[in-house]
Amino acid sequence: MWSALKRLYHQLGSPKWFYEITSRWSPWFLWIGTALTLVGVIWGLAFAPADYLQGNSFRIIYIHVPAALLSQSAYIMMAVAGLVGLVWKMKMSFVVGKTIAPIGASLAVIALVTGAIWGKPTWGTWWVWDARLTSMLILLFLYMGVMAIYNAIESEEMANKAAAVLALVGSINIPIIKYSVEWWNTLHQPATITLTKKPTMAPEMFIPLVLTIIGFYCWFAVWVFARTRNEILWRERRTKWVKSLLSMGANR
Amino acid sequence: MSHLDKQKADNALPSLLSGQDLYCERDDRVLFDGLSFDWHKGQIVRISGANGSGKSTLIRILLGLSASYEGQLFFSGRPMKHATYDFRNALLYLGHQVGIKTSLSPEENLNWLCPQANRSEVYQALEKVGLKGFEDVLASGLSAGQQRRVALARLYLEDKTIWILDEPFTAIDKDGVAQLEQRIIEHAQAGGLVILTTHHQLAVDVEEVALGEFTSSVHATKHHETGEAQ
Amino acid sequence: MFASSSLMALFKRDLLIAFRNRGELLNPLMFFLMVASLFPLAVTPDPKFLGLIAPGIIWVGALLATLLSLDLMFKSDYDDGSLEQIILQPQPTLLFVLVKTLLHWLMAGLPLTLMAPLLGVMLALPEGGYVPLVLSLLLGTPTLSLLGSIGAGLTVGLKKGGMLMPLLILPLYIPVLIFAASSVQAGIDGNTYTGHLAFLGAYLALMLVLAPVASAAALKISIAR
Numbered sequence: 001m002w003s004a005l006k007r008l009y010h011q012l013g014s015p016k017w018f019y020e021i022t023s024r025w026s027p028w029f030l031w032i033g034t035a036l037t038l039v040g041v042i043w044g045l046a047f048a049p050a051d052y053l054q055g056n057s058f059r060i061i062y063i064h065v066p067a068a069l070l071s072q073s074a075y076i077m078m079a080v081a082g083l084v085g086l087v088w089k090m091k092m093s094f095v096v097g098k099t100i101a102p103i104g105a106s107l108a109v110i111a112l113v114t115g116a117i118w119g120k121p122t123w124g125t126w127w128v129w130d131a132r133l134t135s136m137l138i139l140l141f142l143y144m145g146v147m148a149i150y151n152a153i154e155s156e157e158m159a160n161k162a163a164a165v166l167a168l169v170g171s172i173n174i175p176i177i178k179y180s181v182e183w184w185n186t187l188h189q190p191a192t193i194t195l196t197k198k199p200t201m202a203p204e205m206f207i208p209l210v211l212t213i214i215g216f217y218c219w220f221a222v223w224v225f226a227r228t229r230n231e232i233l234w235r236e237r238r239t240k241w242v243k244s245l246l247s248m249g250a251n252r
Numbered sequence: 253m254s255h256l257d258k259q260k261a262d263n264a265l266p267s268l269l270s271g272q273d274l275y276c277e278r279d280d281r282v283l284f285d286g287l288s289f290d291w292h293k294g295q296i297v298r299i300s301g302a303n304g305s306g307k308s309t310l311i312r313i314l315l316g317l318s319a320s321y322e323g324q325l326f327f328s329g330r331p332m333k334h335a336t337y338d339f340r341n342a343l344l345y346l347g348h349q350v351g352i353k354t355s356l357s358p359e360e361n362l363n364w365l366c367p368q369a370n371r372s373e374v375y376q377a378l379e380k381v382g383l384k385g386f387e388d389v390l391a392s393g394l395s396a397g398q399q400r401r402v403a404l405a406r407l408y409l410e411d412k413t414i415w416i417l418d419e420p421f422t423a424i425d426k427d428g429v430a431q432l433e434q435r436i437i438e439h440a441q442a443g444g445l446v447i448l449t450t451h452h453q454l455a456v457d458v459e460e461v462a463l464g465e466f467t468s469s470v471h472a473t474k475h476h477e478t479g480e481a482q
Numbered sequence: 483m484f485a486s487s488s489l490m491a492l493f494k495r496d497l498l499i500a501f502r503n504r505g506e507l508l509n510p511l512m513f514f515l516m517v518a519s520l521f522p523l524a525v526t527p528d529p530k531f532l533g534l535i536a537p538g539i540i541w542v543g544a545l546l547a548t549l550l551s552l553d554l555m556f557k558s559d560y561d562d563g564s565l566e567q568i569i570l571q572p573q574p575t576l577l578f579v580l581v582k583t584l585l586h587w588l589m590a591g592l593p594l595t596l597m598a599p600l601l602g603v604m605l606a607l608p609e610g611g612y613v614p615l616v617l618s619l620l621l622g623t624p625t626l627s628l629l630g631s632i633g634a635g636l637t638v639g640l641k642k643g644g645m646l647m648p649l650l651i652l653p654l655y656i657p658v659l660i661f662a663a664s665s666v667q668a669g670i671d672g673n674t675y676t677g678h679l680a681f682l683g684a685y686l687a688l689m690l691v692l693a694p695v696a697s698a699a700a701l702k703i704s705i706a707r
Contacts, residue, residue, distance in 0.1 A: 086699070089319075141653040148649050152640050157320055161703045162636050166650060169632055169696050173654050176685065180657040187664060315570060318706045340572040349563025355502040356495065365567065367491035 013090045015232045016241050022225040029225070033218025040211030048205045057121040058205075060114050065209060066216035068111035068136060072174075074104035074220065075139060078146070079171035082164025094160035095235070097167065098150065099227035103220065105143035111136050131185035135178050142170045267292050267329070268445050269314070269414065274323035276309060283309055284463055287323070293413070296440045296456065297447045301463030307449040308348075310463065311418050314447065315345060344412040346420055350403035354392035358383055358402040361391060366409045377408035382428065397423040404428075407435050415439060417448040488571055489581050496585045506554075510547040510590050511597055517543040518601045529606035536605035537615065537666035543601070544594045544619060545655055548626045551590040552651070553644050555582060555634040556701065565638070569705060575698040583624075583631045583694065591623030607670075614669035614678070618662035621682040628686075628693035629654045635700030657685060 011017045044062040051058040081097035084090055115133050116126045127133070146163050153159035236242045267290040274287040283306030291297055299307050312318040314325070316336060325332035327339040352361050362374045369377070378387055381401040391399055400423050407415070415436075421429050429452065436446050437456055500507060521539050522532060559565040568578045598619055599612055607615065633651035640646060665678030 138653050138656060141649075145650040145653065148646055149636065152637075152642060152646050158703055158706060162700065165632070165696055165700050165703065166636060169629075169654065169692075172692065173657070176657050177653070180660045180681075184660045184664065312706075317566065317569065317702075320706070337572045340570055343570060345566070345570055347563050347566055349561070349566070351559075351562055351564040351567045353495070353499060353558075353562065353564070355499050360495070360498060364491045364495040367487045 013092050015092060015095075015236050016239075018092055019229055019232050022229060026222050026225050029218045029221045033215045033222060035215075036211045036218065037215030040208040040215055044205070044208035044212065048208055049202065051205075054122055057118060060118045062209060062212050064111055064114035064118060066213045067107045067114065068132070069213060070216050070220055071104050071107035071111055071136070071139060074100050074107060075142065075167070075174065076171055078104060079164075079167040082160075082167045086161060086164050086168075094164065095228055095231050096224065097164060098160060099224055099231060101143060101146050101150065101163070103223050103227070105140060105147060107220075108136055108140040108143060112140065129185070131182045134185070135181050138177055138181065139174070142174070146170070268327070269447075270326045270329075271314075272324040272326070274310075274313070274321055274325075276306065276313065276321040278306070278309065278320075287461075289461060291445055291447070291459065293443045293445055294440050295445055296436060296454065296458040297445070297461060298454070298458045299447065299449045299461045299463065300451075305464035307463060308418060310461075311347075311416060311447075311449060314416060315343075316340075339414075342413040343416065344406060344410050344414070345416045345418075346403055346406070347418045348422075350400055352391050352399045352402050354399075355390060357388040357390055358394075358405070359387045361402055362405060362409065365403070365406055369409045373409060374405075377405040378402070380408050381405045381431075397425060397428070400424060401428065404432060407432075407439070413444050415444060415446045415448075417446065417450075419449055421450050421452045488573065489577055492568070492578060493581050493585065496582070500585070500589055507589055507593070510551045511593055513550055514543050514547040514594055514597060515601065517546060518605060521605070533606045533608050533670075536602060536607040537611060537663045537670070539605060540598055540601050540607070540615065541618075541622075541659055541663045541666070544598065544623065545626060545652075545659060547594055548590050548623060548630060549648055549651065549655075551586070552627075552630040552634045552647060553637075555586050555631060556638045557634075560638045560704070565701065565705060569702060575701060576694040579631055579635075579694045579697050579701070583627050583697075586631070587624050587627040591619070591627055595619035595623060607666075610672055611666045611670040614665045614675045617679055618665045618675075618682060621679055621686055622658045622662040625658050625682070625686045625689050626655060628689040631697040632693055632700055635697040635704060637704075638701065639704045658682065661685075 011021075041062050045059050048059070050056050078097045078100040081093045081100065085093035085097060112133065115130075115136065119128055119130075119133075120126055146167050149163045149166055150159050153162055233242055233245075270288075270290045272288050275285050276283045287310075289297075299310055301307050309318065313321050316332065316339075327335040327342075330338075332339065351365065353364075356364075358378055359371075359374055362369065362377070366374075375387060378384065381404050383398065383401055383405070386394065386398065391402065394402070404420070404424075417436075420432060420436075424432060433452075433454055436448070436454070440446055440456075518539055521535070525531065525535075556565060559568065569575050571578065595616060598615055601607075602612055602615060630647075630651055633647045636650060637644075637646050661678045661681045665675040665682070668675040668678060
């Protein structure tokens with residue numbers, strides 16, 4: 001078990017291996033993700049019953065919730081990738097961390113925009129300082145900080161390390177930020193309707209949500225793979241295997 | 253005497269500082285590849301090479317300030333990773349920027365840089381580098397050369413085996429150069445190891461490490477020069 | 483023994499430099515004062531309204547003033563090569579970072595804390611707010627210095643570091659801001675605020691352990707450029 005893990009770790013550290021294995025995995029993730037999301041969204045939009053309080057407007061959760069969830073876990077993934085890179089000096093790990101940052105930030109934007117769209121019929125205004133939306137906004141700030149580091153530092157190696165340190169500091173603070181924002185929210189405005197009321201959800205509403213969440217995770221993997229593969233090709237552009245790969249593509 | 257000492261030191265094992273198969277590239281350019289060395293007590297090592305050949309980079313790798321290289325470094329036969337504390341305890345480093353605060357006097361600067369030295373030692377050292385009478389003038393009133401001399405006073409104050417000096421002769425006048433050279437030779441004779449980068453030819457035999465043979469492409473040179481100057 | 487002597491030497495050196503350039507110590511305080519006086523001009527001088535927003539204004543002002551002074555934490559040491567000498571000391575860099583953070587707090591956080599009651603008077607802060615204001619600043623500003631040292635470490639070698647720093651650090655300041663400002667509010671409302679202060683204390687303890695590790699790592703990354 002341990003030796004298998006160790007082997008996998010060393011393989012993951014090799015850009016060539018990563019490139020080859022993800023080119024096999026990507027289609028699977030893409031199709032499974034698309035199928036799950038389609039089923040989930042169609043089910044959720046057309047067949048799930050309307051919410052007794054919010055009517056049909058609640059159906060935006062089939063995009064809002066997966067995006068919000070994924071954006072949060074993406075930050076943790078980015079921090080873990082940074083930690084692996086810093087501690088075990090694994091370069092591939094930095095590449096993955098770097099590719100996650102803009103994806104996670106876009107997911108946070110999607111969550112905020114869908115949240116605002118949802119807010120309009122629910123609260124009658126586009127923006128309310130709801131605890132979850134506020135946390136999401138701060139998460140977006142944290143993402144922007146990490147991306148700003150990548151932009152500001154010219155040396156790629158240094159930028160990767162610096163961003164990893166910041167992502168780690170951010171990930172330690174995320175639970176504290178979330179806790180304090182929630183506490184602040186109950187203090188100032190006891191919300192009548194919270195955005196995601198999990199326990200009271202009917203199964204017909206809940207199952208499609210789970211499907212879209214899994215589907216989004218698959219899409220996320222495809223997205224990360226694609227960006228990482230691009231980055232690998234660029235970094236390894238002078239190696240033999242990339243050159244032969246490119247000439248093969250040109251001959252085809 | 254000095255000859256005997258040197259021989260004794262050369263035979264002593266293990267070497268003080270050694271490198272195995274060092275490889276470093278920057279901006280798509282190989283700075284050195286397969287660089288190995290074995291430096292002993294009593295040696296003076298001169299790292300030479302054109303601008304941009306990676307002299308400062310090698311120095312920073314030796315110091316442990318840069319980790320972007322492959323290969324192995326050893327201090328007293330132990331891998332550097334496990335010997336950092338001892339190495340730094342034995343190290344005196346003077347870089348391009350020497351860490352002199354302009355709002356402090358030379359004496360106050362040395363109080364920080366060499367906390368274990370007492371007042372009369374500091375005064376003696378300052379006298380040796382030609383700063384007698386400047387002990388309590390703010391460093392902002394000193395010339396660039398004089399500010400560097402304040403840092404050079406550390407060479408008389410600290411009891412460290414390994415000296416790593418990056419361009420120590422910069423901005424120093426003729427007399428100062430001769431005196432500094434003398435101090436470097438003394439230190440090597442007393443069993444120290446001096447590693448320096450300079451274009452100045454020293455009056456004694458030195459171990460040469462010439463960088464630059466590995467630079468194959470020229471297109472990046474200009475870019476790198478500006479990088480190194482920082 | 484040696485460790486403490488070189489740490490003490492750094493502490494003494496920086497105190498001496500601060501004393502020589504003591505005019506600069508006033509800058510964050512002046513900034514704090516000016517930010518606070520902008521609000522009555524921009525909103526309304528009505529004491530009732532000012533009293534309502536005073537805790538928030540004072541805390542946001544303290545936060546921004548701290549942020550402004552962070553840039554100086556490692557900058558001059560980086561420029562003149564002292565930072566290399568510090569990192570090349572045999573002792574762990576995080577000890578030196580702790581000394582630097584303590585110095586930053588002594589020169590920014592502590593004076594801001596002492597000056598805050600004056601701003602409270604200017605902004606018609608209700609009576610119950612003064613004690614929690616000073617206590618929350620006393621517990622909160624060291625955390626701001628600690629978190630700030632990470633941002634200062636990450637941006638020390640960058641020319642555009644001054645603009646980058648708020649982006650990196652401000653989101654991390656939010657928990658301190660929330661609990662500190664509401665402790666003042668609780669004091670004004672006559673409620674207990676020990677819970678708020680306990681949170682600030684716990685957060686300070688956590689960051690006292692974690693932040694120096696992160697900023698020492700950040701400094702080593704910055705200096706490897």
